[in-house]
Amino acid sequence: MGNKLKLKVEGTLLTLEREFDAPQELVFEVHSSAEHLKHWWGPRGWELTYCTVDFRPGGVWHYCMTCKDEGQGEFFGMESWGKSIYKSIDAPKEIQHTDYFSDAEGNIAENMPPSHNVWEFKPMEGNRTLLISKARYDSEEALRQVLEMGMEQGIDETLGRLDDYLQTLR
Structure with a gap:
């Protein structure tokens, strides 16, 4: 598989997989704080211009991506x-959260579909990590809506930026 994004759609479930040449603990850590996320979250050409993270079950990650x-x-x-609300955290193996589109005040955008996410961080040989993201949507139409918005390209670029950032930390 290498570092290529693998995407699979099954009904209301979107599964993404990508390998990283970095240890499990580090790949997990860069998902857990605003200081790390500011360096890589979002597609190429976009920056996190606002980001707060309360990394605990029940905590909130609120952010703004701006095209620069x-x-x-x-x-x-x-x-x-x-805006994401963390459901459970099992460091360094898994993060469960519900992800929403929101406004600057953190109000959830009712016209946009939320996703219920499980991010798994699986250690591999050679100090590599497999990231598996499973996002369940409330309906097949909701999943189709985000895919039509260009989510596949956006997440592929985001994970490419993550890979670049991990290399700076090694």
């Missing part, structure tokens, strides 16, 4: 707000 790349045309300057 003039080459992205109509997206330049656009903001995309998100």
Whole structure:
């Protein structure tokens, strides 16, 4: 599989898998704090211009991705707000959370589909880690909606940025 994103859709479940040349503990850690997430979360050309993380069950991750790349045309300057509520954390193996589209105040966007996520961090030979993301949506239509918004390209670029960032920490 290498570092290529593997994506599978089954009904309301979207499963993503990608390997990283970094130990499980480090891959987990860079998902757990605003200081790390600011370096890699979001597609290429986008930056986290706001990010707070309360990394505990019941805690909230609230963020804003802003397009800083003039080459992205109509997206330049656009903001995309998100909010996740952590359900459970089993360091360094798993994070469960519900992810929502939100506004700057953290109000959930009722017209956008939430996802119920499990991120698994599996150690592999050679000090590598397999990240498995399972996102369940409330309906097949909701999953189709986020895929049509370009989520596959966005997450592929985001995980590419994660890979780049991990290399700076090794």
